[in-house]
Amino acid sequence: MTSATTLTGHKFERQFFEAVVKRRLFFTETFDIYRLSPNFKGDNRGLFDYGPPGCALQANIVDAWRKHFVLEENMLELDCTVVTPEPVLQTSGHVDKFADWMCKDPIKGKPTASGDYLRADHLIENVLKARLDRGTGGLTKDAPKLDQATIDEYNNILAKIDNYDGDGLAELIKQYDIRNPENNNEVLPPVPFNLMFKSTIGPSAASPVYLRPETSQGQFLNFKKLLEYNQGSMPFASASVGKSYRNEISPRTGLLRVREFLLAEIEHYVDPDKKQHLRFGEVSDVILPLLDRETQLAGKTTPQKLTVGQAVELKIIDNETLGYFLGRVLLFLQNIGVDLSKVRFRQHLANEMAHYACDCWDAELLTSYGWVECVGCADRSAYDLTVHSKYTGASLTVKEALPEPAKVEEWQATLDKKLVGPRFKKDAKAVQTAVEELDQTTLESLATELAEKGVVAIKTPGLADGSTSVALSKELLFIAKVTRQVNTREYTPNVIEPSFGIGRILYSLLEHVYWSRPDAVERAVLSLPLAVAPNKPIAHRISTRLRKLGVANMMDSSSASIGKRYARDDELGTPLSVTVDFDTLKYGSVTLRERDTMRQVRGPEDDVVRAIKGMVDGTDTWEQVLNRMP
Amino acid sequence: MTSATTLTGHKFERQFFEAVVKRRLFFTETFDIYRLSPNFKGDNRGLFDYGPPGCALQANIVDAWRKHFVLEENMLELDCTVVTPEPVLQTSGHVDKFADWMCKDPIKGKPTASGDYLRADHLIENVLKARLDRGTGGLTKDAPKLDQATIDEYNNILAKIDNYDGDGLAELIKQYDIRNPENNNEVLPPVPFNLMFKSTIGPSAASPVYLRPETSQGQFLNFKKLLEYNQGSMPFASASVGKSYRNEISPRTGLLRVREFLLAEIEHYVDPDKKQHLRFGEVSDVILPLLDRETQLAGKTTPQKLTVGQAVELKIIDNETLGYFLGRVLLFLQNIGVDLSKVRFRQHLANEMAHYACDCWDAELLTSYGWVECVGCADRSAYDLTVHSKYTGASLTVKEALPEPAKVEEWQATLDKKLVGPRFKKDAKAVQTAVEELDQTTLESLATELAEKGVVAIKTPGLADGSTSVALSKELLFIAKVTRQVNTREYTPNVIEPSFGIGRILYSLLEHVYWSRPDAVERAVLSLPLAVAPNKPIAHRISTRLRKLGVANMMDSSSASIGKRYARDDELGTPLSVTVDFDTLKYGSVTLRERDTMRQVRGPEDDVVRAIKGMVDGTDTWEQVLNRMP
Incomplete structure (x- = not known):
């Protein structure tokens, strides 16, 4: 599939669709009356407000996300600040590279x-x-x-x-x-x-801050506390839902490229040597449409359909944990009503990846604007924890006891301090630091060189006479391979990050569930699933009863005709409508109408309330209701 | 009550309390590892992250708020952007006065x-x-x-x-x-x-923006669309939950004075002539502790206890709508577990009020920092809608058909255009504008003066010769009282705004529910009500079953002793704990323990899961469970 269609497979006419979402106030340009005013100058593009149905739909999508990911896997949810001091984003690389x-x-x-x-x-x-x-x-x-x-x-x-x-x-x-x-x-x-919005904090203007471009940095900085909270047990994930900001150069295409947006992000911390996933079996049969790097570089755009299990085995997806989340993402999109024939997973090209990522797959949804990146699954490796730890001096590692002590062979360099002091005087400390910082590979080659020539040159910064290296003879420097026993292992976790752009998902979903009644293109319907649909119009007493049961609903007591009311419900994606009429007063019975089929049943108020509650909870279906009610 | 106590009436020792909320990661200073690093310079005070239990408690309070206000009264919820162009906040008065x-x-x-x-x-x-x-x-x-x-x-x-x-x-x-x-x-x-954070939007730096200091402006700017969405029907309310920002000069006192915070705000639009409230009867018997303006100016601090009905009748509270919301606020605070003996409603003094308010009552909660403003209920009159309408030219009024046409008597001034043109030439238009803009009071006195003296002076800006008024004789100007028939009434609604600082409420609530076991001051308990408590630790299979029923819970499979686990649950405010032990494997029975009483019952897993779900839904109580289970 390469071009957008309605849910029923007809041509997607964007102007009709946009008229519906605008008329029903799903979302609207922010500060509209200012934008339209002749007095207003300035740039306010890329900012959108959600009206009542959009706001409810957004809340329901986030709620479904929380249940599917956070609650299901006991993730540790955080709410971190948007305002971020400059040094944090300097360290993370965003000030220079974002x-x-x-x-x-x-x-x-x-x-x-x-x-x-x-x-x-x-x-x-x-x-x-x-x-x-x-x-x-x-x-x-x-x-x-x-x-x-x-x-x-x-x-x-x-x-x-x-x-x-x-x-x-x-x-x-x-x-x-x-x-x-x-x-x-x-x-x-x-x-x-x-792309970051900049400001200053406090009265002195000496402390620059940015609005976060992603929720992740706040999560990373809490890593040590979260590990403690999780009683030291690995792997685990943190999660965050919150506004993030990107000062886009030239935002267009409505909700798809905005400057303020809601992100729902998971940071899954994993041992780099153990990227298996305990629950991999639950998703290994899920089929993913995959467009990998090689296919794209060959100038092609047709995805390959593979199960998660096959893709990991073929190394198209790097590891089980990344595969697990790609599978879970697909199941989530399915839950909220996304059309799976309009989903693909595209691997980032090398230059396209964010500066922190070593691999990344995007879940893209097909819309009338083309394929839209809605979920990014990046492997951020140990990048962030390493740089923050280096800047702050805080330890952001995991220490675990080895099942049994291990022996480690390593090269060790020793200086004869009695000779080094008198020989280098003020420079002695610089020389010692330079020797301590030599890595294993360098040590190995120096050992050979020292044995052969009896002297080696060591790069040494900070020497008093401005030279850049010192010569050390085998009288001063001794390099040998030693064996050391270790009881614990220390490592910086890798981070797998599924990151969800809620606004883009919401917009693409609205396009996917949109269709028109066959008799008239302007009779629009949004077939949102019951789990995420904004509300369910209902008459007053029934409304109160459903509210007490926690079912969001809306009462329509206008004088509009029943046809107009149903049309309004269709455009709001309202799955079920109850009509109270003269027969209700006479016999206590009400009508229940289902949106997509337009079929209706009639029954006592009690039965209808019970049926609605059952369908919302997922313990009842419309087919069952149709069967048992006339 | 004037000083803080624990829930059991003992002295509140802040250091013990703080140790608990820190240890259990309810909240923590943002960017802690940066703050503590010797490399970090700058100001990051007044920023806090919520850890897993704080994040869950916050979400539960917001959820309770939504059910109590938004869902209960069919308010129109919006999600507006934080980033706000300067002209909007210039017009609202915030750039000059906030x-x-x-x-x-x-x-x-x-x-x-x-x-x-x-x-x-x-x-x-x-x-x-x-x-x-x-x-x-x-x-x-x-x-x-x-x-x-x-x-x-x-x-x-x-x-x-x-x-x-x-x-x-x-x-x-x-x-x-x-x-x-x-x-x-x-x-x-x-x-x-x-106090506003400033930034710029777009690549050209020519468009200044601020982070909103309140959610209200976005709601006001959508007023016309909301009125249409509500099918023109008045009164109605919009609502918004979202981050807001105030660049406090010197934030201290933890969560109580922060620079980034969650606000939940209601804007109730009402006809200024009809401030009665349809549901006033439901709260008129609620007793409020009121500290009005006069009492404070007399230097006193003891509130008066009155029912909402009495306070409105005595005009201490200005009108029914304001009284209705004050009553609803008290009921909300009670629902989430606030200690009502530590609540008072304080009226703002004249100079204390925000520039947009004409009256304001704060719900204040007593904490170890003294009385803390947690909810503000302001009457913003027609201030905001009027200024935005004036700047943009957009109509932000309500037009309603009168039940029957009304006759309006008014003064009308007419110029003899044939004479005015030749007499004033280029100034004729300025004279006409000046006359058209005369108000009723001025017209009445001018009519008398014109009748007496035969000529009047009219202030006229923009005259060619720089003078400021013109003389108009009774040959040129005619003023008379006329009767006009009107069929519609147009008015700018007044706004009653209950505004909730979620962070302050959360902090004060934690202080209110905190106490220690009598035997040891360090054995802390947070008696959060079931509706808002973060989670309910549970063993794996039971965890899965409860999750499917939508009950948030946490499994503790650590090797800690049962005593330590219960202590952890107490400090997290976990209301119910299930213990799975050897008897579970043998007889299928588990133990259910209630936090405040520490009493336990034992029963089959099915019964316990049903009891937990019942208590969470509010259809079962611990007393009933105690009675029927051993």
Whole structure:
């Protein structure tokens, strides 16, 4: 499947879909009345508010996520602050590396809808796609037709567009004469733009802070406390749901590229030598559509269907723990109503990966905007814990007793301190530090050299006379292999991180469950599953009874016709509607209507309340209700 | 009650309490390993992370809040962005007025623990309280004893400390020789410090934004869409739960004064002429401890106990809607386990109120830090909707059809355009605008003057010759009373805003439910009610069964003794513990232990699971379980 369709397989017409979500206030541009006001100047793109049904849908998705991951696996949930001091993000690499490549349109006085700044990779993508669509080679309609070689060339670039760095993007812009499509201006070469929002904390303005771009850093910094809380037992996971921020260069495409968004993230801490997973068997038969690195670099886009078990065995997925989470992600998406025929797992290309990741698979969902990254599963290795530990001096490791003591052979260097002191005087300490910091490989080769030549040069920083190394003879330096007994093992855990963009999932889900009644394209329905649907309109007394049972619902006492009310329910994705009419007063019976089939049953109020509660809890189904009620 | 006690009425020892919440990771200072690192410089005070039990307790309190308010009254919940463009907060008054008074300690080279900046009102409060505690009149121990008149004077200032503006605070600092208590330095006069975090959005740096200091503005800006969503029906409420930010000058006192915090806010939109509330009867008998403005200005602090009904009748509480919410707030606090003997409702003093409020009552909870504002109930009148409407030009009003057409008598001014044009030439338009903008009171007095003198002066801005008024004779201007028929009424709703600081409520609640076993002060218990307690430790199979029923729980498979495990459960506030032992394997029976009474029952696994689920749902009680199980 490569282009978006409605749930019933018809062409997806975005303008009808957008009219529904706007009319029903699922979400709306933030500060709309300001944006539309002639007095307002400034940039407020990429910010969205969720209205009542969107807010409820979002809460239900997060609730389902918590049950599926956090509660199911006893993950340790945290709520960390968004405001983050600069040194933390300096250490994590975000201050230096968390950037996109940006091109400025230098020609003043011609402001474009997208502003004067363009994200370089998106610019190239848009221009090449437009050329492919038009079938021409250049900027104008009259440009010569594209030949097959050029078409292949463009498609090849597009398939690996995420793999270009700044120089690569600059080269493409030059080679293919890429310009601002809105005004045909040439653009300046790409420069990096850091995506974090910056501020200062406290009254003195001397303490810079950023809004976190991900929830993970707060989790990592609590690692030692969490390990203690978990009574020292490994592996375990922490989890966090919270707002995160990225100052996108040029946000468009609605909810899919926003500057403030809800992330739900899991950090699973695992022994790097034991990446098996205890519950792997539960997901090993789940079938995943996998688009690996090699396939993409070959310019192809058709995923391979493999079970999690096969993919791990074939080493397409690196290890059991990563495979386990990819399987669990698919099951979660299925639970909340995502169309599985519109899901694929795509492996990141080498240059595309975040600076902290050593491998990454994205769960992508097909929408009318193309394939959208909704869940990222990164293997962050020991990167974060290592850098934070180095900066702060805090130990972020796991120590475990070995089942039995082990013998370790290692190279050891010893200095004759009696001779070194008088020989190097003030430099003696620098020499000693340099020797202590030699690694095993270096020691091994130095041992050979020392035996052969009787003297070696050791790189030594901080010498008084400004030279960079010292010569040590075998009288001063002694290198030998020794055997040491160890009773414990100390390691920095690796981190597997499934990271969920809740807003993107919510938007893609809405596209997936959208369809129209066959008789009229404007009669829209959102077939959201009962577990996540915002609410269930109902009459007053029944509403009160369901509320007491914890079932979210909405009463519609307007004077609208019954047809209009049902249409409203359909567009809100309301799975069940109860109608109270004259017969209710007379016989105490009410009508229960199911959204997708539009079929109705009639029965006593008590039976209907019990049926609704049962269906919400998952202990009853509409088919069973249909069978037993008239 | 004026000083903090444990739940069992013993002296509250903060160091023991803090040890428990720290040990059990309810919350912890953010970026702790950075704060403790010698490499770290900068300010990260006032930021806290919630660990697993704190995070669960917070989620349960928010869940209880949603059920009690949002679900119960069909409020329209929104999730709006934190990032807010400057014009919005300029219009709302926050850019100019959302500030605290700050004193700088000018002496360099002597950094104090609290930094170089002090919040003026807190500084005065701390110094005067210390003098009262010491019983001396000045900075040193040897200063003369306080006489009764001075003691009364100090107490009087403290009772109304929130009522001083910048000049008032400066005067107090001078008059009472208030100095930085940490180093005895004199401080500079107070200056305003804006409490909002500032940043910029987009790549051009030309668009300043702030982190919202409250969730309300996003709700107000969606008013028109919400009114439509609610099918035009009034009154109704919107609600929002989300992070908000205040760059506090000098945060101390743990969770009680933080720079990033969770707010749960309700904006109830009501016709200013109809502030009755349909469900007022449900709370009119609830008894509130009220500390009104007059009592405080008299220097007194003893609240008056009145029912909501009495307080509204006596006009102590302004109207039914405000009274309704104060009653509902008390019931909510009771639900989640707050000690009602440690609650009071305090009315804001005139200068203390936020710039947008015309009346405000705080629900304050007694803690070891004194009385803490946890819920604010402000009447924001039509302030916010009016200013946003004025800036944007968007209509933020309600139009309602009158039950029958009404006749309105009003003064009307008419200019003879044929004469005005030639007479005033270029100024004619300015004159016409000036006349159109005259209000009813002015028109009435002008009518009399015109009849008496035959000519009136009208203030007219923008005249060509720079003069400020024109003379209009009765030949040019005609003023008369006319009768007009109107079919609709248009009004800007008033807003009643109950605003909940979730972190403060959580902290105060923890203090309220804390006590020690009589035999040992270090054996701490947190008697959190079942509805909000973080979790319920349990053995594996039972854990799985309860999880399927949606009951959050935690399994403890450590090798710790049963006594240590129960102690851990007590400190986590875990209401029920299940123990699986050798008898379980033999007879299939397990032990269920209740936290507060430490009593245990033993029974088959099925019965115990059913009992736990029943107690969590509120359909069963521990007393009933005790009665039917051995």
